[in-house]
Amino acid sequence: MAIKTFFRVWTILAKNNLQNQLLSPSASLLFVVGKIFNFIFAIITIYAIFNQTSSIRGYDLPQAVIVVLVFSFMDTLTQFLFRSLYTFRPALIKGDFDMDLLKPLPSFFRPIFSGPDFLDVPMIIIQLFSIFYFIAHFSITITLPNLLVFSLVFVNGVVIAFSVHLIIAAFAVMTSEIENLVMIYRALGRAAIVPTDIYGATFRFILSYVVPITVIMTIPAKALLGILSIERIIYSTILTLVFLIFSLNFWSFSLRRYTSASS
Amino acid sequence: MVKYVRIAINTLQEYFVYRINFLFWRVQVFVTFVIFFSLWSSVSAGQSSLGAYSIPQLYSYFVVGYVIRAFVFTTRTADIGGDIQNGNLSSLIIKPIGTIKYYFSRDLVDKLFNLFFMFWEFLLILFLFKPVLVIPSVLNFVFFLLFLLVSTITFFFYSLIISFLTFWSDNAWPSRFLFGVVFVTLFSGQYVPLDFLPPFLARIIDYTPYPYMYYYPVRIWLGQTSPEMALTHLMGGLVACLGCFVVAQFLWLKGKHKYQSYGN
Numbered sequence: 001m002a003i004k005t006f007f008r009v010w011t012i013l014a015k016n017n018l019q020n021q022l023l024s025p026s027a028s029l030l031f032v033v034g035k036i037f038n039f040i041f042a043i044i045t046i047y048a049i050f051n052q053t054s055s056i057r058g059y060d061l062p063q064a065v066i067v068v069l070v071f072s073f074m075d076t077l078t079q080f081l082f083r084s085l086y087t088f089r090p091a092l093i094k095g096d097f098d099m100d101l102l103k104p105l106p107s108f109f110r111p112i113f114s115g116p117d118f119l120d121v122p123m124i125i126i127q128l129f130s131i132f133y134f135i136a137h138f139s140i141t142i143t144l145p146n147l148l149v150f151s152l153v154f155v156n157g158v159v160i161a162f163s164v165h166l167i168i169a170a171f172a173v174m175t176s177e178i179e180n181l182v183m184i185y186r187a188l189g190r191a192a193i194v195p196t197d198i199y200g201a202t203f204r205f206i207l208s209y210v211v212p213i214t215v216i217m218t219i220p221a222k223a224l225l226g227i228l229s230i231e232r233i234i235y236s237t238i239l240t241l242v243f244l245i246f247s248l249n250f251w252s253f254s255l256r257r258y259t260s261a262s263s
Numbered sequence: 264m265v266k267y268v269r270i271a272i273n274t275l276q277e278y279f280v281y282r283i284n285f286l287f288w289r290v291q292v293f294v295t296f297v298i299f300f301s302l303w304s305s306v307s308a309g310q311s312s313l314g315a316y317s318i319p320q321l322y323s324y325f326v327v328g329y330v331i332r333a334f335v336f337t338t339r340t341a342d343i344g345g346d347i348q349n350g351n352l353s354s355l356i357i358k359p360i361g362t363i364k365y366y367f368s369r370d371l372v373d374k375l376f377n378l379f380f381m382f383w384e385f386l387l388i389l390f391l392f393k394p395v396l397v398i399p400s401v402l403n404f405v406f407f408l409l410f411l412l413v414s415t416i417t418f419f420f421y422s423l424i425i426s427f428l429t430f431w432s433d434n435a436w437p438s439r440f441l442f443g444v445v446f447v448t449l450f451s452g453q454y455v456p457l458d459f460l461p462p463f464l465a466r467i468i469d470y471t472p473y474p475y476m477y478y479y480p481v482r483i484w485l486g487q488t489s490p491e492m493a494l495t496h497l498m499g500g501l502v503a504c505l506g507c508f509v510v511a512q513f514l515w516l517k518g519k520h521k522y523q524s525y526g527n
């Protein structure tokens with residue numbers, strides 16, 4: 001029942017958000033064009049790299065292209081779902097968040113789920129199409145087990161992205177700082193334009209355990225390619241649970257310290 | 264002059280009010296550097312060169328680029344778009360100060376503040392990654408400094424242009440996102456040296472002001488251009504600078520008439 005209400009409210013807010021974005025079509029167009037440029041350039045970057053070298057630490061061109069496509073897709077999907085975090089700061093500073101806390105919804109609904117970004121939808125479609133296209137282009141065989149593993153680690157990736165966003169929201173409640181934290185997360189996310197296991201040990205550790213970009217972006221790609229070991233599937237699942245529990249607790253902790261920044 | 268110094272001091276004080284904000288901003292800039300440096304280090308591992316770049320040149324491309332980014336791309340002119348959008352510009356244009364000079368003062372402090380932090384981050388980069396860097400010849404260094412000055416001014420006017428577009432739209436961020444973030448980062452060569460791109464694409468980008476803000480200054484530092492070519496590129500940079508100045512002036516004059524001061 002609670003989940004049904006959750007989805008009903010989400011749908012209403014999503015519609016409102018879509019209507020808002022349709023009010024300024026030229027602005028929306030500029031955003032979509034920018035996102036398309038980013039996406040195309042990410043693929044060009046991979047091709048540019050492979051123009052200079054035949055492999056990157058054992059990864060060949062088809063694998064690298066699938067990695068960059070899944071990276072782009074996961075990045076866009078999580079932005080679509082959790083975009084409202086980017087606009088949470090004004091609600092905190094004005095004190096509007098007080099009103100949200102009174103509503104019969106999960107307290108993290110407002111900062112995380114209240115504003116899906118429909119400008120990401122064209123990108124999601126383009127990226128899905130690109131994944132199918134390049135899989136066919138490179139004659140990559142996707143088996144049913146690969147697809148099942150991909151589904152599992154894909155869900156893990158989305159849940160862990162939610163956890164990271166929630167941790168940022170919790171931090172924002174305590175410090176009212178969001179934008180640059182999100183930017184740090186997104187900057188780290190860019191590392192997944194290539195498989196994160198090509199990086200040095202320290203950086204790899206950060207991407208695997210501190211801000212688990214690896215779980216969100218690289219592991220789903222490797223699952224799709226059928227090069228994911230069973231250990232990595234277990235690691236992805238355990239880390240997702242740890243992050244989910246930690247983020248929910250940290251969120252509760254921050255709410256207990258919330259003093260209403262404005263009136 | 265005194266009033267602009269006062270504006271600069273006030274801007275500096277703002278940074279001390281939002282200390283965490285600024286700290287995280289610098290962390291974000293540093294992380295972005297680490298990612299691209301690590302990426303290209305991994306790509307070049309076990310190789311003596313990559314394309315036209317020796318490995319020290321490739322490392323220098325991103326390390327020197329870090330300095331250029333702090334000089335050229337730090338700006339407060341992005342605030343103008345927001346000020347137009349929410350009506351704050353009204354209180355500025357009725358004051359006995361030059362609006363552009365006002366933003367220039369803030370811009371200068373922003374650069375100095377970022378450069379101060381960049382200096383320590385640069386030392387940290389040298390300590391952490393111990394990159395072997397290319398040291399330029401005296402002539403190239405002079406060209407590099409001149410280019411840096413031209414690029415900084417070019418980006419100032421370019422960023423003004425983007426902000427002034429808000430006079431004709433109801434939202435400052437979309438044009439800033441496309442022209443000020445996406446185009447600048449992708450086409451200036453910050454992520455990928457432009458000569459790694461497909462030739463047709465590199466040629467198209469060459470006709471834009473973006474390579475003059477980052478790519479050509481780095482190449483001059485790396486000694487990858489002859490003095491004659493460096494001079495040609497510098498001239499190209501000056502033309503781009505002049506073009507941005509003229510367009511910015513034009514949009515400012517037109518925009519002021521269009522300005523309706525809605526908002527709060």
